[in-house]
Amino acid sequence: MKANVTGFCIILLVALSKVSSFAQVEAVKYQIKYNELTCLFDCCLIIHEGSAVSAIQRAQFSAQYSVIVPAGSAIENVSNKNPIQGNISYKGTKPTIWYLASHVENPESLTGSDIYAFTPTLSPTSFYNNLNKGDTLVLFSLKISPIVSCASGVRLFENGIDPASNAPGMEGGDYSQGxxxxSTDQKYFGNGNALYPKSPKITTLYTSCNSGVEIFLDATTSGCQAPLRYSWNGPDGFTSDIKDVLISNSNPFNSGSYSVKVSDYYGCSVTRSVNAISKPDGGLIRK
Incomplete structure (x- = not known):
């Protein structure tokens, strides 16, 4: 009986959508962005054109959200956010579930990557809160591991660019965004710019006026991206993986430009340089 009622509701929503004369959401974009507070990738919906206020306008119909990750990555939906089940009167509290509908690993037409498609549960019917042009909301959040090369291999499937269902190795799977x-009208318009983990920030880099060559460095990153690693290069073949540079018995050949690359756990990095003079011809240099 419950299934019949649910089916009737969906049919009624479709029927109402055909006669609704009110403004509605006309175009949406998808966006994936890294959340440094949760260490997850938020899969977002951007309202590109239109708005939604009435129940029918806010009702979730079918959708597919496809994500590409480096081959061999572990991926899991760990948090659902929108839309909300039974939220017809804005009183819903339980997010609908975006479940893994299909995936293909390292297809010949996209070697080095895996593709995952997520789709929302349609029963019971779910509704968004009121939506307006420019709104961005999280649909669900993914845990992806490991994260390498600053997550450069994590992105959304691009319709018309990434492999179609008949491409080699796709096993007939259609991963097109939708x-x-x-209503049953297609609203997907494209993808917004992805937001990746931020590179470490060098907060302090200076040389001291004490003897020898001394360079002091401080850098920060988010908790998820710690610890930091350091790679120094300098005059006379100098290299080091220690945070600060301390050369007590320096000579004139140690004077010159020192470059440091600061990298985090995800492979995000930043590079800076500073000039240092072998003391006693010192002085304080800040940069």
């Missing part, structure tokens, strides 16, 4: 709400 989104419908308020």
């Amino acid at each position: 989104f419908t709400m308020g």
